[in-house]
Amino acid sequence: MSTPRALLLDIGGVLLTSAHERMALLDAPPTFTEVRGVVGPRIDPAWDDVLAGRGTERAYWAARAAEYGVLAGGGGSVPELMDALYDDDEPFRPVVIALMDDAHAAGLVVAALTNDLAAFHGDADLTRHPVLGRFDTVVDGSVTGVLKPDPRAYANALDVLGLPADEVVFLDDIPGNCTGARAAGLVTVEVDLRDPGAAVARARDLLALRAAA
Secondary structure: OOOOOEEEEOOEOOOEOOHHHHHOOOOOOHHHHOOOHHHOOOOOHHHHHHHOOOOOHHHHHHHHHHHHHHHHOOOOOHHHHHHHHOOOOOOEOHHHHHHHHHHHHOOOEEEEEEOOHHHHHOOOHHHHOHHHHHOOEEEEHHHHOOOOOOHHHHHHHHHHHOOOHHHEEEEEOOHHHHHHHHHOOOEEEEOOOOOHHHHHHHHHHHHOOOOOO
């Protein structure tokens, strides 16, 4: 590994607390809120398919949004579900914000590579939140039309950064996206939503950043 010069983050699940975590706070029947990926008390076969590469995040969340629309009487769109889930001012992980700030203080570039910021959140207040302004650049697959784990998604990010892959530390919570990043040569840390702090600690080690106080 070369000396790291950039921190590249997925947004949903890494910087943003995941939609599955947020579902625990939603005013909806347990038959909906307890089926939430790896963090829920009930099994979630459709999410298992996403993690195994047999399904896509977009198809999964479209189905969950339609389900919520029936329960809540809405239109059943993904942005509507995301608006319900992210309805406060503090949806971000403090440990990741601290990682970003410390990376900046160390002179590193801090960027995002996300698939769905615009597609899932549209013009919601979340997309204008000051925390997102901490990024030097955001590469959004909803805008470029190229989604992880397509190799071109990582190439797009590296082109924007102007750095070789082995100088970039990348964090994502989807195994397939991490596999794609490793194949592209990025130094990759997979975030387990059951213990995101462990991935942040690993990223700090790779970036030679002191542990947060």
